[in-house]
Amino acid sequence: MMGCEHIRNLQAIADCEVVAYADPHDSSRVNAAKLLPNASAFEDYEQMLAAEKLDVVVIATPNHTHRNVLEDVLLSGVHVLVEKPLCISTQECREIIALEKETRTPNRVVWVGLEYRYMAPTARIIDECSNGSAGSIKMISIREHRFPFLKKVGDWNRFSKNTGGTLVEKCCHFFDVMILLANSKPVTVFASGGQDVNHLNESYEGSIPDILDNAYVIVEFANGIRGALDLSMFAEGSLNEQEICVVGDEAKIEALITESKIRIGKRNLGASGVVEISVRHDEGVVPGFHAGASYVEHQAMQKAIRQNLPTGVSLEHALMSVAVGQAAHLSIAERRRVDLSEVL
Ligand SMILES: NC(=O)c1ccc[n+]([C@@H]2O[C@H](COP(=O)([O-])OP(=O)(O)OC[C@H]3O[C@@H](n4cnc5c(N)ncnc54)[C@H](O)[C@@H]3O)[C@@H](O)[C@H]2O)c1
Incomplete structure (x- = not known):
């Protein structure tokens, strides 16, 4: 659900292209393909990270997977938006905060989807x-x-x-x-x-x-x-x-x-x-499932990346x-x- 919601919002953002998606579930990939007929599809996000030259990864997987997926995405060095909740416990959140500090680069934006x-x-x-x-x-x-x-x-x-x-x-x-x-x-x-x-x-x-x-x-x-x-x-x-x-x-x-x-x-x-x-x-804000909030979130994140601003939701x-x-x-x-x- 939220993966497709992000895709639709990103498609409405100027100067932004969704080039690839990864999901192990067949019908979820079919749903994404309907929105993104020309993007590359992967069953495994690690293969996507290895094969594609990406600027930003949006993580919209189930909550209990956020910690491990985030670990791999943070290590890959790209900008990242992870859906809420950051993780399912404060312990996991703290592990991710420590990893983000270790792998931090001056311009990387890490944003949590509390839109x-x-x-x-x-x-x-x-x-x-x-x-x-x-x-x-x-x-x-x-x-x-x-x-x-x-x-x-x-x-x-x-x-x-x-x-x-x-x-x-x-x-x-x-x-x-x-x-x-x-x-x-x-x-x-x-x-x-x-x-x-x-x-x-x-x-x-x-x-x-x-x-x-x-x-x-x-x-x-x-x-x-x-x-x-x-x-x-x-x-x-x-x-x-x-x-x-x-x-x-x-x-x-x-x-x-x-x-x-x-x-x-x-x-x-x-x-x-x-x-x-x-x-x-x-005018122009895409309402989506959350009264325009996801679109505004993506616009703000794009601005933070392009203008080297701090993340909006740390x-x-x-x-x-x-x-x-x-x-x-x-x-x-x-x-x-x-x-x-x-x-x-
Ligand atoms: N911000 C919001 O308002 C909002 C609203 C709904 C959901 N969410 C969050 O979005 C996330 C996804 O929720 P949803 O409602 O879209 O669930 P969903 O079940 O509709 O979709 C989750 C997708 O993740 C896929 N997936 C599972 N493991 C994966 C992996 N390792 N790599 C790639 N894909 C994987 C599943 O196959 C499925 O297609 C959750 O964290 C949820 O809390 C946020």
């Missing part, structure tokens, strides 16, 4: 908060109410050992956004969650999926800000798939992602003073988003508050 931060309403609320529109921020809540996980090739996403668990796999996006909004380090996590509705009647070689499908996660930040994630994956009846709400000592700001708008309400003006603003990407950023998710799973399993230092 939700580039959705237009999300980018706008991040800007508003950093410009002080809410005053001194005290509370950040992010709600994702959506449909269950889709089917994947080989059903890899049915088990936490492959995904890292829902709060890593899916919610790393939201912890990334929460950390940007708080502009501070997360320090403690307390969570409650479970698998109460989805996938309970499925069985894969006798094993029932262990996908957590709802949770509340409370995150405390070093600067005193409190964050909360409200996740439901059996909430198809939602107008907005994601809603972000920030409350500061001067104002409340909301981002309604599907409706593509933000609301700003100053305390001194009350409910009648709430301003609603429609927020859209510029390995360290991605590590923190995985750490909060991992801490939340630990908190649920042990029914206690978890210090981030326990997983870092």
